[in-house]
Amino acid sequence: MLRTRAGAGRRNRQTVSMTPEPEIECIDCGGRCYLTTHAREDGRWYPGDIVTYKCRDCLDRWDLVMPDVEEFPGDDL
Numbered sequence: 293m294l295r296t297r298a299g300a301g302r303r304n305r306q307t308v309s310m311t312p313e314p315e316i317e318c319i320d321c322g323g324r325c326y327l328t329t330h331a332r333e334d335g336r337w338y339p340g341d342i343v344t345y346k347c348r349d350c351l352d353r354w355d356l357v358m359p360d361v362e363e364f365p366g367d368d369l
């Protein structure tokens with residue numbers, strides 16, 4: 293249930309510190325995928341950043357896109 297809300301003028305515009313999970317579950321084999329992407333020099337992540345995970349079991353690679361901050365659940369009214 294992902295909806296894209298482009299350009300909506302919401303008041304919550306402050307930067308939320310986003311950090312990708314250090315590990316995710318492999319979509320294929322259920323093994324552990326570890327993060328292989330490093331943050332920028334300032335250690336921050338921004339919406340649209342690509343983070344890459346590699347599965348240590350099946351060696352598959354997964355590219356995830358950091359979500360838009362405005363997609364946080366809970367302020368949907």
Ligand SMILES: [Zn+2]
Nearest residue numbers: 318321347350
């Ligand atoms: Zn795997």
